[in-house]
Amino acid sequence: MTKVLFVLFPGVTQLDFTGPAQVLSRLHGASTFVAAKTLDPVATDSGFAILPNVTFADAEQADILCVPGGHGVAEALGDAETIEFIASQASGAKWVTSVCTGAFLLGRAGLLEGKRATTHWAYAHLLPLVGATHAAGRVVEDGHTITAGGVTAGIDFALTLVAREAGQDHAEAVQLSLEYDPAPPFAAGNPASAGPARTDMLKQRVYDAAAARMAAALSAGQ
Amino acid sequence: MTKVLFVLFPGVTQLDFTGPAQVLSRLHGASTFVAAKTLDPVATDSGFAILPNVTFADAEQADILCVPGGHGVAEALGDAETIEFIASQASGAKWVTSVCTGAFLLGRAGLLEGKRATTHWAYAHLLPLVGATHAAGRVVEDGHTITAGGVTAGIDFALTLVAREAGQDHAEAVQLSLEYDPAPPFAAGNPASAGPARTDMLKQRVYDAAAARMAAALSAGQ
Numbered sequence: 103m104t105k106v107l108f109v110l111f112p113g114v115t116q117l118d119f120t121g122p123a124q125v126l127s128r129l130h131g132a133s134t135f136v137a138a139k140t141l142d143p144v145a146t147d148s149g150f151a152i153l154p155n156v157t158f159a160d161a162e163q164a165d166i167l168c169v170p171g172g173h174g175v176a177e178a179l180g181d182a183e184t185i186e187f188i189a190s191q192a193s194g195a196k197w198v199t200s201v202c203t204g205a206f207l208l209g210r211a212g213l214l215e216g217k218r219a220t221t222h223w224a225y226a227h228l229l230p231l232v233g234a235t236h237a238a239g240r241v242v243e244d245g246h247t248i249t250a251g252g253v254t255a256g257i258d259f260a261l262t263l264v265a266r267e268a269g270q271d272h273a274e275a276v277q278l279s280l281e282y283d284p285a286p287p288f289a290a291g292n293p294a295s296a297g298p299a300r301t302d303m304l305k306q307r308v309y310d311a312a313a314a315r316m317a318a319a320l321s322a323g324q
Numbered sequence: 325m326t327k328v329l330f331v332l333f334p335g336v337t338q339l340d341f342t343g344p345a346q347v348l349s350r351l352h353g354a355s356t357f358v359a360a361k362t363l364d365p366v367a368t369d370s371g372f373a374i375l376p377n378v379t380f381a382d383a384e385q386a387d388i389l390c391v392p393g394g395h396g397v398a399e400a401l402g403d404a405e406t407i408e409f410i411a412s413q414a415s416g417a418k419w420v421t422s423v424c425t426g427a428f429l430l431g432r433a434g435l436l437e438g439k440r441a442t443t444h445w446a447y448a449h450l451l452p453l454v455g456a457t458h459a460a461g462r463v464v465e466d467g468h469t470i471t472a473g474g475v476t477a478g479i480d481f482a483l484t485l486v487a488r489e490a491g492q493d494h495a496e497a498v499q500l501s502l503e504y505d506p507a508p509p510f511a512a513g514n515p516a517s518a519g520p521a522r523t524d525m526l527k528q529r530v531y532d533a534a535a536a537r538m539a540a541a542l543s544a545g546q
Contacts, residue, residue: 117502120342120370124475127370134371143375148342148349149356151375153365202503223503240507252503253346257476262509274512275526280339281424281445281474283513284506285462287484290496291505304497 104267107135107164107191109207110154111184113174116146117253118201122168125260128276130268137161139183147172158187166263167195170256171203171222173312176319178207185211197263199248201256206232206320208249217244222252223293224309231320254291257282326489329357329386329413331429332376333406335396338368339475340423344390347482350498352490359383361405369394380409388485389417392478393425393444395534398541400429407433419485421470423478428454428542430471439466444474445515446531453542476513479504 106126108119119136127134136154138144143151169188178184189211192198200208205221208214209232218237219229226236240255241248241262250259261282265273290296296304328348330341341358349356358376360366365373391410400406411433414420422430427443430436431454440459441451448458462477463470463484472481483504487495512518518526 115346116342117346120338120346123370123372124337124339124342136372148345150345150358150377153373153375155372240503240505241509252501254479254502254504254506258507258509265509270510271522274510274518274522277508277510277512278514278518278522278526279474279530280476281462281513282476282508283462283517284476284508285480286499286504286506287463287480287487288492288496288499290499291503292500295505296496296500300493300496300500304500308501 104129104132104166105135105162105164106132106166106168107137107161109167109169109184109188110136110138110144110152111174111178111181112145113172113177114144114146114170115172115202115253116148116152118170118172118204118256121254121256122201122260124280125257125264125276126166128279129264130272135161135164137187158183161191163194164191165195166197167191167199169200169204169207171201171205175203175206176315179210179319180322189213197246197248199250199259199263201250201259202252203316205229205234205249206316208247209234210320213247217247218242219244219247219249220251221249224305225313225316228313228317228320231317326351326354326388327357327384327386328354328388328390329359329383331389331391331406331410332358332360332366332374333396333400333403334367335394335399336366336368336392337394337424337475338370338374340392340394340426340478343476343478344423344482346502347479347486347498348388350501351486352494357383357386359409380405383413385416386413387417388419389413389421391422391426391429393423393427397425397428398537401432401541402544411435419468419470421472421481421485423472423481424474425538427451427456427471428538431456432542435469439469440464441466441469441471442473443471446527447535447538450535450539450542453539
């Protein structure tokens with residue numbers, strides 16, 4: 103059995119987790135563990151809560167550790183129990199992975215030091231704060247550490263990981279089962295295609311402040 | 325406020341719901357309602373449960389009704405309370421939508437009669453059983469009824485709907501915030517790209533039986 107373990111915290115961007123969970127739950131022989139500090143429902147960013155199925159204290163050693171991101175990361179960075187759990191699981195995991203700003207939780211746990219990594223585009227400039235170098239690409243592999251870009255990159259990451267674990271044939275069967283033949287109605291999925299005007303507007307409205315909060319949280323308690 | 329309401333049932337394919345929920349929760353002025361028969365956790369297909377935030381009985385009239393799919397659809401088709409709730413909400417909703425095999429729940433509620441629609445590729449041949457004509461495309465619009473293809477098509481659908489509701493500019497900002505610039509590692513997302521050998525293998529392993537169960541459920545109680 104391949105134990106896939108996701109780390110949840112309040113304010114998680116749920117698709118960072120639910121996208122890979124959908125893909126990896128179809129990895130042959132995989133079991134999905136959704137771990138949090140307690141078994142209480144975890145509030146997501148999308149107006150609903152997810153129920154963990156194991157506590158940090160009771161979680162077995164995972165084969166695949168996956169840490170999603172979200173606005174809640176800035177707070178989770180200051181939570182010793184969450185960071186220690188990530189560090190402890192990572193020490194015995196075959197794959198240590200993150201989606202979106204989950205990279206900074208890996209980083210706070212000391213897991214990105216000297217590594218090439220990625221995260222959501224609006225936070226990529228902060229990767230050096232955890233000792234990582236930002237690498238181009240939606241899915242960045244550095245040894246057994248895999249980091250994915252923002253939110254929806256988690257689906258591409260998870261298919262990549264299924265191929266690493268079980269071969270491309272199996273990954274393609276999972277892809278077909280999920281009809282993952284994306285056709286975005288618009289071409290605005292990254293700053294280059296969206297253009298500077300739209301990107302700057304979104305930064306002003308959301309991400310300048312959010313990245314500043316993240317930088318402050320990364321600096322605190324160093 | 326735009327009320328976005330998702331209908332949950334046991335055995336839902338969670339990404340059918342969580343993908344659109346991630347996108348639509350970023351529609352300006354939107355509130356997300358996740359409705360089920362009771363407030364008990366709803367088991368998904370991915371090894372974890374989602375907590376509804378409203379019961380069918382207490383749900384207000386939605387502006388956007390969205391019905392996800394999953395292996396649980398075959399059972400939900402026989403559940404009068406679920407079907408009546410969908411029919412009742414649809415009668416007052418601005419948009420009536422489905423992802424994946426959620427189309428058959430719309431269909432059982434009488435909402436696809438005479439309409440062009442789509443669903444997961446492995447079930448498309450069953451659309452005439454609910455009076456619909458299968459139309460090509462990952463997102464099919466017929467008046468205020470929008471149906472999406474399998475699982476991941478829900479993300480494309482939801483961005484399309486954000487554009488209909490709030491304009492392309494807003495949809496592109498949401499797309500950029502979710503870094504939705506998909507780069508599938510393989511080209512196997514539909515039967516044409518996956519090829520007949522892989523498609524037939526998956527049908528034999530999963531979908532021939534699943535489609536037969538769906539057809540039987542659609543025939544029962546007609």
